[in-house]
Amino acid sequence: MATPMFRFDPVELPPEAIALRQEVREFIKKHDDLMGFSRGEFNRDFSRAMGKNGWIGMTWPKQYGGHERSSFERYVVIEEMLAAGAPLSAHYTGDRQSGPNILRFGTEEQKQFFLPKIAAGELTFCIGMSEPNSGSDLAGTRTRAVKVDGGYKIDGSKLWTSNAHRADYAILFCKMAQEGQADPDRHAGATQFLLPLKSPGIEIRPVRNLLGEHHFNEIFLTDVFVPDWLLLGREGNGWNQVTSELAFERSAPDRFLVLFQLLREMVRMAGPSPDRATAAALGKLIAQLATLRSMSLSIAGMLQEGLQPNNESAVVKDLGTRYEQDIPVVARQLFPTEPELEAAETYVSMIARSTMNAPRFSIQGGTREILRGIIARGLGLR
Numbered sequence: 001m002a003t004p005m006f007r008f009d010p011v012e013l014p015p016e017a018i019a020l021r022q023e024v025r026e027f028i029k030k031h032d033d034l035m036g037f038s039r040g041e042f043n044r045d046f047s048r049a050m051g052k053n054g055w056i057g058m059t060w061p062k063q064y065g066g067h068e069r070s071s072f073e074r075y076v077v078i079e080e081m082l083a084a085g086a087p088l089s090a091h092y093t094g095d096r097q098s099g100p101n102i103l104r105f106g107t108e109e110q111k112q113f114f115l116p117k118i119a120a121g122e123l124t125f126c127i128g129m130s131e132p133n134s135g136s137d138l139a140g141t142r143t144r145a146v147k148v149d150g151g152y153k154i155d156g157s158k159l160w161t162s163n164a165h166r167a168d169y170a171i172l173f174c175k176m177a178q179e180g181q182a183d184p185d186r187h188a189g190a191t192q193f194l195l196p197l198k199s200p201g202i203e204i205r206p207v208r209n210l211l212g213e214h215h216f217n218e219i220f221l222t223d224v225f226v227p228d229w230l231l232l233g234r235e236g237n238g239w240n241q242v243t244s245e246l247a248f249e250r251s252a253p254d255r256f257l258v259l260f261q262l263l264r265e266m267v268r269m270a271g272p273s274p275d276r277a278t279a280a281a282l283g284k285l286i287a288q289l290a291t292l293r294s295m296s297l298s299i300a301g302m303l304q305e306g307l308q309p310n311n312e313s314a315v316v317k318d319l320g321t322r323y324e325q326d327i328p329v330v331a332r333q334l335f336p337t338e339p340e341l342e343a344a345e346t347y348v349s350m351i352a353r354s355t356m357n358a359p360r361f362s363i364q365g366g367t368r369e370i371l372r373g374i375i376a377r378g379l380g381l382r
């Protein structure tokens with residue numbers, strides 16, 4: 001009998017997580033004027049307030065500014081914040097992946113320096129992985145580090161770096177420069193650095209998205225000096241580390257809740273006695289949401305057990321982004337309208353914003369094809 005390749009055990013939230021939900025909702029109500037739609041805004045004051053409540057780095061050890069709470073309590077905080085459209089961007093990357101990767105691979109000095117600041121909502125991290133010609137093919141990175149006296153010199157460029165223009169640090173993925181013939185192992189020499197974005201030699205240029213907004217950037221690095229103490233993990237261990245960082249990125253419940261407010265608006269518009277077709281279409285979306293949520297909760301359960309649910313996270317991200325892309329399509333079928341970004345009517349502007357945002361869901365954090373490759377490997381098919 002073959003052992004199952006994926007594990008999605010049913011999980012019940014423990015009482016302390018259920019109790020926390022009310023507290024989070026009250027906090028959100030108090031900050032109602034900051035809640036937005038479809039993309040968490042960048043607001044350092046809000047992140048500091050979250051830090052004060054102990055809602056960043058919730059599962060990290062207390063000695064590094066964490067709170068040693070369960071993955072379920074963390075889940076509840078994130079779930080409520082995402083559903084409300086809270087401005088999480090100033091701390092979300094640090095909380096979700098940079099902090100956990102520092103905790104796993106960082107030196108004692110790095111843990112003591114970075115983690116308490118991230119947990120306090122004081123320090124913003126961004127993700128320095130993608131480059132021109134190396135997005136999915138991360139191993140093809142051309143950014144190079146050379147060892148010099150007291151540190152490293154780094155040259156290269158990064159692309160699509162969300163919030164680089166507002167962040168303090170990036171976890172930069174690159175390779176050590178090699179002399180002579182290239183190593184046939186495409187992961188050889190891969191290395192990560194904790195890169196201060198104010199370092200001399202760094203130029204950050206905006207890239208506008210479909211909505212005309214400045215969310216992501218190009219970063220150019222020319223002879224950027226990074227001191228020894230900011231090497232993350234080990235030289236040459238970068239592939240192992242970046243894969244771990246991506247797994248942290250994909251295990252969060254933020255892949256199916258971004259358009260929750262549009263779903264809620266659709267339910268409101270359908271009213272208390274919708275016709276059969278409307279009820280069936282909305283019922284299907286809500287049933288899918290409930291299923292995704294149970295799957296995502298069982299990932300929180302595995303994280304709580306100290307497991308690494310990488311394959312399960314890839315499944316939820318793939319299904320979740322498919323789901324998110326379906327919501328505006330179903331909305332337009334049920335309640336047709338001419339999309340208009342600046343429309344006064346909430347639904348009309350939501351439709352415009354969500355339709356223009358939808359393509360990104362299945363690209364960021366690994367494209368659909370890449371995730372399905374991971375899933376196929378998890379099933380033993382490749």
Ligand SMILES: Cc1cc2nc3c(=O)[nH]c(=O)nc-3n(C[C@H](O)[C@H](O)[C@H](O)COP(=O)(O)OP(=O)(O)OC[C@H]3O[C@@H](n4cnc5c(N)ncnc54)[C@H](O)[C@@H]3O)c2cc1C
Pocket residue numbers: 126127128129130131133134135136137159160161162163216360363364365366367368369370
């Ligand atoms: C909103 C948004 C925010 C982002 N933020 C960041 C960020 O903060 N930091 C960061 O580093 N990156 C970020 N990215 C970049 C993102 O990770 C990459 O866009 C993504 O990994 C795809 O890389 P690419 O754009 O180079 O496309 P490519 O890798 O060129 O892919 C193009 C197409 O080819 C397909 N493809 C590629 N390789 C294969 C394969 N082996 N098998 C089958 N199909 C394949 C892909 O699925 C895709 O459909 C962001 C992207 C978006 C949309």
